[in-house]
Amino acid sequence: MNATNFANPVRVHKALTAAIEKRALVWMALRTPQCITPDHLTSLALCSQILAGVAYAFAHQNPAALWLVNLFLVLNWLGDSLDGTLARVRNRQRPCYGFYVDHVADALGALALMAGLGCSRYLHWQIAVGLLVCFYLLSIESYLATVALGDFHVSHGLFGPTEIRLLLMVGNFVVMAHPIARIGNYSLLVFDLGGGIAILAMVMMALRVISRHVTILYREEASR
Numbered sequence: 001m002n003a004t005n006f007a008n009p010v011r012v013h014k015a016l017t018a019a020i021e022k023r024a025l026v027w028m029a030l031r032t033p034q035c036i037t038p039d040h041l042t043s044l045a046l047c048s049q050i051l052a053g054v055a056y057a058f059a060h061q062n063p064a065a066l067w068l069v070n071l072f073l074v075l076n077w078l079g080d081s082l083d084g085t086l087a088r089v090r091n092r093q094r095p096c097y098g099f100y101v102d103h104v105a106d107a108l109g110a111l112a113l114m115a116g117l118g119c120s121r122y123l124h125w126q127i128a129v130g131l132l133v134c135f136y137l138l139s140i141e142s143y144l145a146t147v148a149l150g151d152f153h154v155s156h157g158l159f160g161p162t163e164i165r166l167l168l169m170v171g172n173f174v175v176m177a178h179p180i181a182r183i184g185n186y187s188l189l190v191f192d193l194g195g196g197i198a199i200l201a202m203v204m205m206a207l208r209v210i211s212r213h214v215t216i217l218y219r220e221e222a223s224r
Contacts, residue, residue, distance in 0.1 A: 045079030049109030053116025
């Protein structure tokens with residue numbers, strides 16, 4: 001079967017850490033041993049995210065497991081961020097294969113991470129499901145926009161995968177000391193509060209970007 005024609009989309013990455021992250025990744029890619037390939041790094045990213053989910057699941061028995069979560073999130077960042085940079089630096093890009101494998105790994109990793117977090121007792125499973133659904137909604141929209149518009153949005157606004165990992169890591173440090181947030185006479189889990197805010201923000205992002213892309217595509221089709 002012939003591979004579908006797939007031109008390299010324009011990467012749109014305007015997150016807070018994007019500029020410094022790009023410089024750091026290129027520096028690391030130039031110094032990565034030749035025996036390490038982008039596939040190795042993608043595998044590292046997926047395995048690390050699954051292990052982060054497992055560590056979250058054990059955190060209800062021993063909060064020290066949250067330190068392991070942070071370690072695995074760093075390894076996930078390394079694999080997930082460096083694989084594409086390494087391919088570009090070595091001029092060994094495989095657009096169809098790389099795009100497909102990388103984002104399937106992201107989807108599986110997100111499922112494992114949210115499943116573990118939902119079992120951690122630091123976050124109610126209903127909020128974990130909501131976060132996962134919103135992540136998938138934004139991901140699907142991004143992939144469809146890549147095909148329809150030729151732009152691949154790595155980030156939405158000032159937040160991208162790296163910023164989300166950093167927020168999770170900071171949250172892990174917070175809940176190790178203070179897992180309960182108190183607002184007036186009400187008490188709730190810190191991650192429930194953060195997760196609720198994140199769900200609201202992601203829904204608003206999705207509505208905004210969907211509206212913008214529908215408008216762009218409608219005008220392009222109408223002008224033909």
